Structures are given as C-alpha cells and as structure tokens.
Amino acid sequence: MNIGVLGPKGSYTEKATKQWLNRNHHESDNSLKYCDDIQDVFFALNSGSVDIGVVPLENSIEGSVGVTLDMLLESDVSVIGETVVVVEHCLLSRGKKEDIKIILSHPQGLAQCRQFLKEQFRNVELRTTGSTSHAAKLATEFTEMAAIASKEAAETYDLDVLISNIQDRKQNQTRFFVIIPSDGQQLFENITQYNADDQDYKTSIIVYLDRDRPGALYEILSEFAQKDINLTRIESRPSKQSLGDYVFYIDLEGYINDGIIKDAIYNVKSKVGMLKILGSYPEYKTDLI
C-alpha cells in the first residue's frame, strides 16, 4: 500500500502510521509518501497517488487540528481507523541554548509549548512549518535555529536535544485518523472488515444544524441519549458562513450498521441541515490485551 503521511521523515504522523500498521498487522509491503502539509495528504488520496492517508485530528493540550476538520468535511474520504500517539516535544538544535534566536514548529507544536516559550524564549522569533519534522529539517541549517519536534526527529536529522519534554503539560497525546477515498472501501475489505467479537467500534459523523433552530443540538443529543448511545466527543467548528454558525463533529460508540446506530443516525438526519458519515472504525485502546 502507498500511505500518505505528513512529512518529512521523523514526523509524529509517521510514528502514528507505524503504530497503526503494527497493531493491525499490515507491516509488510507499505511505502510511505511524505506530504508537505495536511491538506496535501487529502489531495494525494483524492488524486489516487496514495491508497491510505494518516492525519492528526486532535491534541490533548491544544485541541482540534482545524485544517483536518475542514478537510474531513470538504473531501470525499472515509475514516477506517484511529490511533493515539504520546507526544513528548523536545527543543532540537545544532547550536547552544543561549544562541537560539529562531524557534520553528507546526502551529500545534508552538501552541502546546506556549508557556515554555514564554518563560524561556520570550524574545525569540517563532516560525511555523507544515510539520514538526519539517521544522527539525530546517533547524539543521543554522546554529541559531531550534525546532520543537520529537526525539525521533532529532535522530533523523542529527540534531541535539537541548531540552526534552517541553510541552505545557506532562501528559500530551495526539489522536490520528486513518483515511481512504470514500469510493475505495471495497479495496480495503481486509482492513475494514467488521469483527464485533474482538473489537469495540466508534463511528464519526459531521452534522450541520440549521442556524435558526437553536434547540437542534439538544434534539440530536436526545436521539442518542434515548438509545443509550455514548458520545465520546462533540466538537464545534465554524461553518465559515457567518459568526455563530457551526458544524458539529460527533464521535459515538458503535458500528454504523448496528440497528440502533443506524436508526439513531436516520432520525438525526431528518432533523439537521446536513449529515455526513465519516465512517466506523475499531476503537483505539491504550492497553492491548
């Protein structure tokens, strides 16, 4: 399989991809294609240059990755998997701490280390890059540059770890989605095969509520609550039409073809302006049995 990931080499997305492949026993015959940014992973999927994509979705310190949410809504993709990676940011450089004038990272990396940067590097220039590993790659060029990226990126680009574990909370995790083109589901039957005996499942949907019905979110939640369907996440995101107009990203426990889930989604559909089913996938569990 050709797998599109956020590149270059050494990104957290690469780590997430390897972890997901490993857990799902798809280690062999894969080739990673490193994309410049998150949007490009979606474009590579839609152009057919990769079969599968892996993208960061949300982080436990800084929250949702906006561009991923937007692309999930705009692109014809389905979610077939999720995985969670422990994120331990390090400050990487070829220079010394006192020489650092510029710090580079993905906007999420900078935001997850906001306190650290403010306390220790208040007057340093901050630059954003398409990924943390791209920041590491650029930081090899000048000793006055440092990157916020992973230990693995330090090894990949032969940088020194000046300070480790610099994110604002010790506990830091990022959740990733594994995605395929919506029309390609049958090609991945071996991966997406439903196996309720061994697996719990989650289903992700996006709903757009009509603006002039402020009680609509309550009605939707009530549909799920009445059927005892657990929601594991509700995230609002601007519809981009006007202020105060949102789409909601909802994750729930269950498989899309379970009768109860199917019924609930059917009912919800009749109450909202738009409903998009992103897909059902095995739930990530921290401790594998």
Added chain:
Amino acid sequence: MNIGVLGPKGSYTEKATKQWLNRNHHESDNSLKYCDDIQDVFFALNSGSVDIGVVPLENSIEGSVGVTLDMLLESDVSVIGETVVVVEHCLLSRGKKEDIKIILSHPQGLAQCRQFLKEQFRNVELRTTGSTSHAAKLATEFTEMAAIASKEAAETYDLDVLISNIQDRKQNQTRFFVIIPSDGQQLFENITQYNADDQDYKTSIIVYLDRDRPGALYEILSEFAQKDINLTRIESRPSKQSLGDYVFYIDLEGYINDGIIKDAIYNVKSKVGMLKILGSYPEYKTDLI
C-alpha cells in the same frame, strides 16, 4: 479608564475596543495600554495595571482563539461586554509582491488566509507574531517581508497594501470579549448596569463534565431546553488532563439574575464537575436601531 488591548497600535483588538467604547458612550478619558500578546492582557488586568481588557474570542473562519478560552478558565475575570469586528486582511509590505520571502502574522491571521498563502506563496516562510499589528510593525524592516494585517495597520506603519481582502472567505468576522477583574464589578456599575428595557443580554459559562458521565452534556442541554433558554454557542476545549476530556464554553440568551436563568444554572451546577459563570453582558447587534 486604562484599557489593556492586544498591541501594538493598529491591531483588530484596538478597532474592537474603539467600536465598543463608541457604542457604549465611554469615549472620553480612556488610555489604551498595548500588550504583547493575549495572555498579557489577562496578566495586566490581574496585576491592576489596567481596569478593563479586550481580547479576541472567536473568528468566523478559523474558530476559537485557544489561548483566550484557556485564560478565561484560568483567570479571575468577568465578561462585561462583547463586540464583533469585520476582518478584512491585507498583504502589507514595503517591497513588491515578487520579492516577498517571509510572511508574518498572528496564527489566526495565517490560518484565515490558508488557501491564499498556499496558492500564491507556497514556498514563502511563515512566521507567527503576537498580533497582526506586530507583524505589520516588523514588516517595515525589510522589503522581502510582508504582513497579514488590517488596512489600518498599513496606515499606522506606512506600508503598501499589496493585495486586499485575502482571507479564504469574503465574510470574515471576529468576536471580542470585554473583561474586568472578577472582584472589580462594583467599580464598573455604570457600564455593567442592567437595563432590560433597551437591551438583550447574553450570559457566558464554562462547565466541566465528569468524564465518566457521557450523557452529562445532554442533561445540561435538556435543562436549558426545558426552560426555552436559547444557546447561541457551544464550544468544546480540551481540559488538558487527557485526550477525550473536555470543558464546554456555553453562551446563552438571558441575564444571570433572571429567575429562569438562575434556576437553570443552579440545576446545571448540581450535575457537573465544575461551573464557572463568566458574566452577563449586552448582546452585540449588527444593526443599531
């Protein structure tokens, strides 16, 4: 009054502040104190160096301003007002378009112009600053630098507007909160005075649901729905404890001391892990009568 705003001169926050003062007839005897970033506005309030602060809360393209949400939760502040500013980003520089190698802006400015940057400046270096006006100020130094900021910032720093209206959607608005220290409410009686005859009010709260009660959000919404209280916004934000653990920012129509709102909040309080009342304030209306 001393008012803390995101500086330097020429920021959208400054524009929001003037608009709010003007609408509320507090134009006289004010002195603006320009802060380096959003956190510093909160710190200035808590240290007493300013009486009032104005901070950006959410944007119609890119959504919530994470650091503002976090500081509203962590700081002892109350919200006494809101205002909405139309945002028309421009590309500002002393150089020519073809010479631009570096583009600077606040992370929200960069994100609101993501498509534009990708299509027209794919290989340009992106740098983040504490505000769009700070980006404009820095862009005066080199002709190969450009800033994403307002027309007003171009005038303030004598920069050329290379391209105007560059955000990814024509319609672009940012909502701001006007905040004071929580223990200072009586000092602002003239501003915060309740006037139900002439004004509609909104109330903002933050709730933290216990993680092991997935139906809790539904129960809260049901409390408001039963009382016909309209919710104008629900926004989730990581609690920063662990992935899948959220606090919710809720805006509702009504004044905190209205019997019906008071009752609802009292009931909600008994069902959640934490409830913080940010305050009640006159609703911003686009068309003043």
